[in-house]
Amino acid sequence: MxxxxxxxxxxxxxxxxxxxxxxxxxxEGTATVKELAAPFEMSAPSITKHLKVLERAGxxxxxxxxxxxxxxxxxxxxxxxxxWIERFRELWEGNxxxxxxxxxxxxxxxxxxx
Amino acid sequence: MSHPLxxxxxxxxxxxxxxxxxxxxxxxxxxxxxxxxxxxxxxxRGGWTMPVCEIDLRVGGTYRYVWxxxxxxxxxxxxxxxxxxxxxxxxxxxxxxxxxxxxxALITNELExxxxxxxxxxxxxxxxxxxxxxxxxxxxxxxxxxxxxxLDKLFESMV
Numbered sequence: 001m002x003x004x005x006x007x008x009x010x011x012x013x014x015x016x017x018x019x020x021x022x023x024x025x026x027x028e029g030t031a032t033v034k035e036l037a038a039p040f041e042m043s044a045p046s047i048t049k050h051l052k053v054l055e056r057a058g059x060x061x062x063x064x065x066x067x068x069x070x071x072x073x074x075x076x077x078x079x080x081x082x083x084w085i086e087r088f089r090e091l092w093e094g095n096x097x098x099x100x101x102x103x104x105x106x107x108x109x110x111x112x113x114x
Numbered sequence: 115m116s117h118p119l120x121x122x123x124x125x126x127x128x129x130x131x132x133x134x135x136x137x138x139x140x141x142x143x144x145x146x147x148x149x150x151x152x153x154x155x156x157x158x159r160g161g162w163t164m165p166v167c168e169i170d171l172r173v174g175g176t177y178r179y180v181w182x183x184x185x186x187x188x189x190x191x192x193x194x195x196x197x198x199x200x201x202x203x204x205x206x207x208x209x210x211x212x213x214x215x216x217x218x219a220l221i222t223n224e225l226e227x228x229x230x231x232x233x234x235x236x237x238x239x240x241x242x243x244x245x246x247x248x249x250x251x252x253x254x255x256x257x258x259x260x261x262x263x264x265l266d267k268l269f270e271s272m273v
Binding site: 012015088089091092093094095096097098099100101102103104106107 | 116133135142145151156157158159
């Protein structure tokens with residue numbers, strides 16, 4: 001299951017608050033590692049580790065130029081993950097709306113004897 | 115009336131869904147555990163029906179659900195009951211025939227009486243963090259991605 005594999009990586013990458021904050025920042029545009037690291041009190045190796053997870057999950061792309069290696073968001077993967085989660089939510093919202101309707105019916109109609 | 119659904123992560127391995135229903139606890143319990151009722155609401159939208167719903171509601175007993183789509187597609191799952199407190203709490207394992215997350219999950223369904231209704235909490239405990247994250251990266255409720263317009267709307271409605 002190649003598709004599920006990449007999805008799993010994406011969701012894993014997004015499960016961490018620091019990485020989510022980085023993704024949120026990158027939604028505003030390309031940023032350097034220094035800019036991405038600025039809001040966090042974190043060592044450079046830790047920042048690099050987070051960026052590697054994001055890169056491996058296909059969520060960001062890093063430029064080749066110089067030592068800046070600017071980071072850019074790749075929205076396809078983000079959209080894929082958001083759609084997956086949205087489906088999970090929709091599935092259960094749908095189920096529970098059906099259950100609401102059923103519970104209503106059961107409470108307003110006299111219950112049939114079996 | 116339809117109440118908001120809350121979905122969140124708990125620790126590294128769990129997802130918790132919470133939803134309120136305007137019905138007495140005993141009735142909600144029946145709706146979750148009696149096949150003739152379950153078949154009327156669980157996963158039966160958008161062309162799906164649930165032709166198989168077998169429930170042996172006792173500790174060590176099994177359950178088996180199969181859904182069928184009008185196109186012919188089928189999806190099955192089942193598990194074993196680990197703990198049952200009538201009208202209140204069910205703990206059971208869950209495994210899909212064609213797994214879409216690795217391993218098995220332990221599902222705890224708890225019903226609590228609240229004013230005018232029942233609060234239903236479903237804890238889904240996965241074997242690995244990867245499996246959990248695959249089912250849901252729940253802190254995503256902070257609104258990442260375009261798919262989240264619906265969520266924003268939901269939050270607005272909760273204010």
